[in-house]
Amino acid sequence: MSAPDPRKQKASKAIVSRLFEDATNVWVIHYSCESFYDRTDGRSPRITSIAIRKLDSGQTVSFSIHQVAELEGIELTGIAAHYDALERKMLDAFFAHVGSHRGMKYLHWNMRDINYGFAAIEHRHRALSGTPFVIPDDNKFDLARLLIDIYGVGYTGHPRLTTLLEKNKIQPRDFLNGASEAEAFEQGNYVGLHQSTLRKVDILANIAGRVDDGSLKTNTSWWEMHGGRFRTLVNFAAENRAFQLIAGGASIVGLIVTFQPQLPQTILRALTSGQ
Known part of the structure; x- marks a missing residue:
């Protein structure tokens, strides 16, 4: 269909x-x-x-x-x-x-x-x-x-x-x-x-x-209503505040790892675990 x-x-x-x-x-x-x-x-x-x-x-x-x-x-x-x-x-x-x-x-x-x-x-x-x-x-x-x-x-x-x-x-x-x-x-x-x-x-x-x-x-079906997996994921990401916060946090951690490799591993684990 x-x-x-x-x-x-x-x-x-x-x-x-x-x-x-x-x-x-x-x-x-x-x-x-x-x-x-x-x-x-x-x-x-x-x-x-x-x-x-x-x-x-x-x-x-x-x-x-x-x-x-x-x-x-x-x-x-x-x-x-x-x-x-x-x-x-x-x-x-x-x-x-x-x-x-x-x-x-x-x-x-x-x-x-x-x-x-x-x-x-x-x-x-x-x-x-x-x-x-x-x-x-x-x-x-x-x-x-x-x-x-x-x-x-x-x-x-x-x-x-x-x-x-x-x-x-x-x-x-x-x-x-x-x-x-x-x-x-x-x-x-x-x-x-x-x-x-x-x-x-x-x-x-x-x-x-x-x-x-x-x-x-x-x-x-639910997937047909939402246009398939890709469109559903895009819409979910655009409309879900919690997802945006998590994605934003992950981006920040990724930047830190890229530009500050010398940071202690304990700090990185704390950041990635949300502590």
């Missing part, structure tokens, strides 16, 4: 640290939607639920199609017939919340493009004649990519999120993978999709916290 690039690793570790230092202004976000595979009609996938969780307090705000339907007096079995109108109201509420919390940072998992990501949510809102609030790219942080930079591309198996949960013994209660989410949508299981979305923001915050405190378990 290839070791992480030391420059990317350092930069990504610093990003995670800064996010936790500013945790009051960081939201963990995830959403569920209709399957975006094997689409032939050109229509963008419908969104079923969105959840955002405060990184510091864990307080979570969610937006879901079935909750909007309940407020409108529509039964679960009637959602399909009114989906566009309900989805528009759900996205209106989501973007109103985002717009009222400007400047917040968003930690996500692979929400990077029009296929699945912030751009996909914005596009869906526009397709329903809405006007989305666009979050600046500088305020979006992809935890999936940060993990690759910190631990290396082979830090876990595929699918990465599922195997990482197994490795760290994080219980995936209510968790649905991509295939299960697509099946749940086809079955009209909007409540299950919402519960899965809520669970995933909790999981992502859990993983991020373990990255920050150094307790996340991965397939990356």
